[in-house]
Amino acid sequence: MKGLFGTLVAFAACALLVSACSSAPAKKSAETPSAATPAAAQADESEHDTIVYPQNLDVAHAAYLQAVNLEMRGAHDMADALMMQAYEADPGNRYLGFEVADRIAMRGDDSLALVYAQQANRLKGKKLARHYALLAHLYVKEGTADSARKYFNLGLDSAHYQDMALLYDYSLFLEIVKDKKELVRVYGILLPQVNYMPSLFQRQFTLLAEMHRDSALVDLLEAAYNANGDRAMLQQMVQILLLQKRLGEARAIADTVMTSDVVSEKIIVGVMTTIAEKNRDSAYKFLKHKYYTDSVRTPILTNFLGHYEYIAMDLDSAKVHLKEAAEQLGSQPVYVANAYRALASIALSENDKKNAVFYAEKADSASMGGEKPMLAMTYGYVGEYKKAYGMLDSLLAVWSKWNPPVGVDSASANEMRKQANRMHRQFRNAYARIYTFEANDIEKNASANDSMKTYAKEARERAELFWESLLLADSTDMGTRVYMAMNLERMGRYDESFAMFELLLKQPESSGLDFPEIMNYYGYSLIDMNRSATDVDRGLALVQKALDKAGNSPAREAYLDSKAWGLYRKGLYKQAYDVMLLINEKNMHEDAVYWEHIGAIQVALGMKAEATKSYKALLKLNPNHPEAKAFFSGTKK
Known part of the structure; x- marks a missing residue:
């Protein structure tokens, strides 16, 4: 065997030498491809040589079998030589031509491999996908993109687009030439066959x-979800549907989710938020169905439900859900702070001063001090003015002198200064509003002496100075003008106040103003x-209009109270009383204005017993109220 193997090696080496000589440019042999034959390089694959090549099939067959045998033993160089010999013996064989070209390419001689592949491609024989693939790869390396x-x-056509490796290589080529349209088509074929591999999916x-x-995009996400059940893709699909304003399709998906997980939560929040842009009540109804009927319950959804219940004045349920959300959302301080803010507002609406302060302090703590303006305002609402002013004095002292740290780049420093200015404005605005709270308390106090009344007047004037300074820095600040207009009305400067209100009503809806309140x-003032x-x-x-909005x-x-008073002023007493009956009396037990209005309307309707009850409630709140005293003295009819 050793002698035979040596003979084969010598024969192969000899064949390589003959091959090299026969492909030399000077001979221009038609039997072997040449880099100097441009016609072969440019010929269309459908064109074939008409040359009849000499054949020595016995030698070709024997050399091919030996090459395969040696390849299996790892003797790659000798296998290459014998494969070349087989092709020399049968130069019209398309299959052998591509085998030689492939081996030359594996050696790294791409230019020579391309010449052999081009020649082989012009030979008759079975057209295999891997032969076309070899040509494609060699043309890529040569830089001939069209070929x-x-x-x-x-x-790919030959493989009926089932060759995954070739599809992937083609996609890499398309990335190089930046043909996005074709790349999308190819990925569309490739992705289902690789079960939407994450890297390819993300690229598509x-x-x-x-x-x-x-x-x-929606179709892609739907197909991927159907293939592998990845619910994150379902959530992305809903997000895109909502961006496309295809709410019906998004909601249909939301209707199918029944699990209390992050994906369901994101789907429901996305759909709910989109519904709320057109109709908040519909959004609330949708959320309640998902929460109570479908039992999709997460802390975030509990938080949203609590806020919606607060808006709908379902306060007992709102308190339960907001507390639950605040306790469960410890890792998300923004939501926690918002929940405690709402709880503080509910407590204020119920005149529960202790809990109002408690929850306001909780909100400030959750936001790591970010709710200081709200906390100061709460102290003001509950009458803890000394605490409110003390907090604001210390904060104003800090922010009025604040400068960026040394070493901060100019862009960052400018942004930090803007934030500092915003904080400074918030605290000054809070200071002004608390002045008005204190003034209002004094003005409602029937026992207030002249000194206290003078202080109330001065407090409103100091508030006015704060707001004027804010407008000097930013004349476009319409929110400040709202407070100014209200304060001017309370100061008796009606023409100035009403002119400012008219200006505010001309602002666009996008200005962020609370138009119903304005x-x-x-x-009501008019x-x-x-x-x-x-x-x-x-x-x-x-x-x-305020009621409608x-x-x-x-x-x-x-607002209903204001409407009833307007109807009373017009002499429409029955209509006014019907409107007053729409108000929940238990929410007004400490509202002197409510009792004053309903008492006057009841007197106008001859409802003496009911009026007596209303004026008694009014006298509890204000023992010196002139209308109530007149009623009981018999001078009011």
Whole structure:
């Protein structure tokens, strides 16, 4: 065997030498391909040589079998030599030509491999996908993109697009030439066959997003979800449907989710938020169904439910859910702070001063001091003015002198200064508002002496100075103008106040102003002053607009009171009383204005017993109220 093996090696070496000589440019032999034959390089694959090649099939067959045998033993160089010998013996054999070209390519001689592959491609024989693939890869290396694309497609067609390796290689080529449209097509074929491999899926997703093909993105996500059940893809699909304003399809998916997990939560929140943009009540109804009927319950959904219940004035349930959410969302301080803020507001609406402060302090703690303005305001609401002013004095001292740390780049320093200025403005605004709270308390106090009344007047003037300074720095600050307009009205500067209200009503809806509150305050002021029938009509119209916009907000009952007073001013006493009956009396037990209004309306309707009850409640709140005293003295009819 050793002698035979030596003979084979010598024979193979001899064949290589003959091959090298026969392919030399000077001979231009038609039997072997040459780099100097450009026609072969440019010929279309459908064209074939008409040359009849000499054949020595016995030698070709024997050399091929030996080459395969040696290849299996790991003797690659000798196998290559024998495969070349087989091709020399049968130069018209397409299969052998591509085998030689493939081996030359594996040696790293791509240029020579391309010449052999081009020649082999012009030979008759069975067209195999891997032969086209070899041509495609060699053209890629040569930098001939059009030819590479052509042979990739021929190879894929031949393999009926089932050759995953070739599909993937073609996708890499398309990345190089930046043909996104074709790349999307190829990934669309490849992805289902690799079960939506994450890296390829993400690339296809990115491409479709860059091309703004949102509908195709939805189809991709749906197909991937159906293939592997990845619910994160379902959530992404809903997100894109919502961006496309395909709410019906998104909601249909949301209706199917029944598990209390993060994906279900994101789907429900996305759909709920989109519904709320058009109809908040519908969003609330949708959330309640998912929470109570479908039992999809997470801390975030509990938090949203609590806020919706607060808006709907279902306060007992709101308190339960907001507390539960605050306790469970410890790792998400923004939600915790918002829940405690709402709880503080509910406590204030119920005149529960102790819990109002407790929850406001909790909100500030959860936000790591980010709720200081709200906390100071709460102290002001409950009458703890010394504590409120002390907190604001210390904060203003810090923020008025604040400068960026040394070493911070200029861009960051500018952004930090802007944030500091915003904080400084918030604290000054809070200071001004607390002045008005204190003034209002004094003004409502029937026992207030002249000194206290003077202090109240001065407090409103100091608030005015704060707000004027804020407007000097930013004349576009309409939120500050709202407080100024209200304060001016309380100071008796009606023309200035009403002119500012008119300016505010001309602002766009996008300005972020609380238009129902503005309309109600201004409208009620016009009604209460009763300067003319025109003013009363204007005021009543504004209050009705406020009611139309308010929905079921906590402020609705105050707006109903304003409307009833407007109807009273117009002499429509029965209608006024019907409106007052829409107000929940238990929410008004400490509201002197409510008892004053309903008492006056009841007197106008001859309801003496009911009026007696109302005026007694009013006298408990204000023992010196002139209307109540007049009623009981018999001078009010």
